[in-house]
Amino acid sequence: MKLAELQQIYNSTNDLEIRNNLLERMATLKQTLHDEDNKIKKLKRHAGYQRKCRAKKIKHLQEHQEVIQYDSPGRPSFLIQYPNLHEHIHECIEFGAADKKRRKEVIKVRTIRHLRENLNSKYNEYLSRTTLNNYLLPSRSNTKAAKTHHHPALVANASVSRTEKNEHIDEHYCLASVKGAKQFAALFSTHSVIISQDDKAKVPLGIPAVGRTFQTIQSFQEPVTLPDHDFPVGMQQKLIPSVYLLINPSDTNDTFRNGQLSIFVHPQYHVGTSSSTHMSDLNSLIQDSQFDGILKINGQIKPIWILLVDGGPDENPRHMKNIFQYCKMFCNFDLDYLSVRTHAPGQSAYNPVERSMSTLSQKLAGITLPIDKFGSHLNSQGQVTDLELAMKNFRYAGEALCTLWKRDPIFGKPVIAQYTDQKNSPFDDILFPGSENINESAVPWQWIENHTKICQYSLDIKKCEDSSCCSPKRHEEAAVLLAENDGFLPPVTKGKDGHFLNPLHILEYCDKLKIPGNDAHCPSINADTYERLCCSECDAYFPTLSM
Known part of the structure; x- marks a missing residue:
């Protein structure tokens, strides 16, 4: 039903329900007509752009008298624009001439950034990082991402081999x-x-x-290697970050x-x-x-x-x-x-x-x-x-x-x-009670015994309650919690199910008399070794016998 007919019916009736229904239908119809009108305008505008584009292409072809036929769908391959792209990629990453003095070995591996720069500077071939990566072999050929690698060269992204993390019992x-x-x-x-x-x-x-952790690029036929010598120029001529x-x-x-x-x-x-x-x-x-x-x-x-x-x-x-x-x-x-x-x-x-x-x-x-x-x-x-x-x-x-x-x-x-190239020890002037009779660089053993907990893989230091030795604690809430275990975090404790427990839960809920000794649950320390590491007089634990 046309909008004019709806308007005529609306004017001829006095029923409020019918009039409200007609108003809704007329509003919906007006919105539909407005949307269709905008769509037509958009299609006309797009058709105009296409006409201009075709005219521009025809003019360009007439001026240059050059036509390239491309029958496959999608964007044309860069190999049409750069037919020698594969050769240039190989030339950028293969070995060059040896150093004339034979004093160093030219490193052949490069990152994608270096490869892009060489292609652009040597052969005037510019490709974005993503596009260039698509012309290299994929890291895994059985993935969906491998489908985007078009006509790849025999060059692949590879990581320099690294030593895997060694397993340890602890x-x-x-x-x-x-x-x-x-x-x-x-x-x-x-x-x-x-x-x-x-x-x-x-x-x-x-x-x-x-470095040893970055991705490199080199020819696919060659293994990923680095020189086994670097001819150091002198002893200790390095920087330590x-x-x-x-x-x-x-x-x-x-x-x-x-x-x-x-x-x-x-x-x-x-x-x-x-x-x-x-x-x-x-x-x-x-x-x-x-x-x-x-x-x-x-x-x-x-x-x-x-x-x-x-x-x-x-x-x-x-x-x-x-x-x-x-x-x-x-x-x-x-x-x-x-x-x-x-x-x-x-x-x-x-x-x-x-x-x-x-x-x-x-x-x-x-x-x-x-x-x-x-x-x-x-x-x-x-x-x-x-x-x-x-x-x-x-x-x-x-x-x-x-x-x-x-x-x-x-x-x-x-x-x-x-x-920084200055050698200094900022804490040498720190004095401890009872340090008059020992080496200035050392800390009295009595202080260490009262304030520290030394384990195989950890060191904890706390303040004591003696006001003449330590200043008042600045965070009372943490001090109250740690007071449940003589001021220290509890040692690493294994539960009945074989899992290690949360130390905060141990402080809050566990029986303090059942908290094990330091390193008592360390897998590398068996019962005999643990007994040898404990003092025979005071039963204090030390992670090494040298202490």
Whole structure:
């Protein structure tokens, strides 16, 4: 029924129900007519565009007198525009000429970014990253994504071979230990901080700083290899990046793997890394106002710290030299509780900072840091002859490395990197009660016995109740909870079902008399070994007999 007829019926009736029904039908019909009118206008406009496009193509063909017939559906392949694309891809990644002095080996592997740049600069062939990837062999040929790889060259994306994580009998035990410390920090998130700490692989100077975790491109017929020699230019001519991931438990998810990244680059020759350099780095983080939002609350250092380390000799919480440094840092920062946790040997990849370090390694692909910017400081035997010149060259290379890493954010936050070549021990002036008769660098054993709990893979430090020894606790709620177990987090405990228990649940619900001893449930320590590690007089547990 037409709109005019509906309008005529509407005018001739006085029934309100019929009139309302007619109004609804007329409104619907008007909207339909309006939509159809817009569709017609759109089709006419599209037809006009097509006419103009055809006219433009006809004009272009008449001017250039060139016609290319393409019968298949979809966009024409780039092989029509670049018929030698496959050959050019192979030429970009195959071996080149050997170095004339035979002093180095040309690395043939490259990333997709390098391949794009070479194709564009050498052959004037521009392809986007996704398009170029579609002209390489897929990583798996039996997937749906493999269908997008059109006419691929015999070149594939491959990862440089890496050593798989070694299994360890204590891996689940250590994971439970680290998880328990994180749960404790999450419970008091506003007053705690988690710092994941590790030293990245040394970055050599004067030779390619090739990472081991980035995707590379090379000919499909050749195995993925790297040179087995790099002709080092001298002893200890490398940079050591110490990486710290600062995690704020109050503004992250349950994974605790995202945070603010800070990097301290040390020269290996005259500084290196040790527990003292790590303490100096942590002290620098405290003094840097950029980290106040993570490390401080109300202008004071947060009272609860969780350190996740890789278990190396400069960070291992079992070594006495490191324990001394952690105790001094604990007193200097006036912490209420410090827990240092490590993963099992060979399992450091679980450390949250490793995820960030893989991104840093990728940025080093194809990079060579200069070793003689201001002149050579080495003789023919690779020995340093000019220390002042060496420090200038190291500083230039270190600052260049920091600039490279600071370009792009990680986890949506800027990377803060700085070069430091000063050797200092910020906590040497810390004095402990009873330290007059011992070495200045040591901590009295009586203090360690009253304030620390040393285990195979962890170190916990607390404040005591003696006001002449320790200042008052700054977070009473955490102190009340820990008082259930003499001020410490309970040891890693295995339940009847074979699973490790939540330490917070142990403090709140379990019978305190049934809490096992330290490392009592560690799989690598059997009953006989555990008995040998316990003191025969006081039954105190020590993770090593050397203590």
